[in-house]
Amino acid sequence: MTESTPVPRHLLLARRHDVLFVTLNRPDTRNALAPEVVTELTQAICLAKSDAGVRAVVLRGAQGFFCAGGNVGNFQARLDADAGANDPVAARNREFGHFMQRLSALPVPVIAVVEGAAMGGGMGLACAADLVLATADAKFALSETSLGIIPAQIAPFVVARLGPRAALRLGLFGERVSGDAAVALGLVDALAADSDALDTLLAQWLTRLCACAPGANRALKPLLRRCGHGRDNESELLDEASRLFAACMRSEGAEGIAAFREKRPAAWRRSFEAEAVRP
Structure with a gap:
């Protein structure tokens, strides 16, 4: 806000x-x-x-x-x-x-x-x-x-x-x-x-x-919507997907892979309790 x-x-x-x-x-x-x-x-x-x-x-x-x-x-x-x-x-x-x-x-x-x-x-x-x-x-x-x-x-x-x-x-x-x-x-x-x-x-x-990277989710959801509509050229869609993959790899991917190797939570990870979600 x-x-x-x-x-x-x-x-x-x-x-x-x-x-x-x-x-x-x-x-x-x-x-x-x-x-x-x-x-x-x-x-x-x-x-x-x-x-x-x-x-x-x-x-x-x-x-x-x-x-x-x-x-x-x-x-x-x-x-x-x-x-x-x-x-x-x-x-x-x-x-x-x-x-x-x-x-x-x-x-x-x-x-x-x-x-x-x-x-x-x-x-x-x-x-x-x-x-x-x-x-x-x-x-x-x-x-x-x-x-x-x-x-x-x-x-x-x-x-x-x-x-x-x-x-x-x-x-x-x-x-x-x-x-x-x-x-x-x-x-x-x-x-x-x-x-x-x-x-x-x-x-x-x-x-x-919130165990998933927020930027990766923002990239994935529109991509999956385009896949479901069936109006895109498949090769063009996969070209775009490769560019999104590279962008994610160079941003949150570096942290995600490091966290996996070091066996620690990624920086974006958050936990919720029931009390925190009530209106």
Whole structure:
């Protein structure tokens, strides 16, 4: 955090061991994604991207509830406006998509920590993360079609995480999943029995993460994303990968190899305790 960083009204921001903890803090709306919340989330993500010292982002919801999705209370005002040539409903929806693209493209690992429920856009946030941890009773659902709308801007990210068949099943039938079913679908990576155990689980994963060099992670994540898209020329991609490898070798690689030979922790290694990860 810097003096120039805007002070958020709807988020809690904390930085520990260079991990940025971003907590949705609108419990009166079950942390719904109102436009002002999305604006602050965008600012937080831009901060994480521009600050080379940030090693990861942890997304969570305050008071034991991840995110209820879009704020339905804001929909009527948009419907009352004339659609015209530039439909304000489409424009506002697309603004959320721009945020989702920024979140997905963030070069540092993103961890979603889900308690309570991740509904609609909240489930989209989880799908855009690189790791999803959840309590066994946390619920996930694409609830939009039950309201007569569609999960428009989160659709590519849901499909990328779950595959088209599972996305169709959840989207067309409004099914709610939790626990082992969410793990089987690939929606959740690891489960915890309750919130206390979830804190312990998050601390364990952050400790694993911080055994890895932060610069190497920033180089690897965009590379792996390019591999998955299948649009790059393979030879050009491997040429770029060789240049990234050399850059890493000449920076953090020297320390990593020295630490391995000397049987000591690398300089970037950090450990987390459960108390340090709570909102």
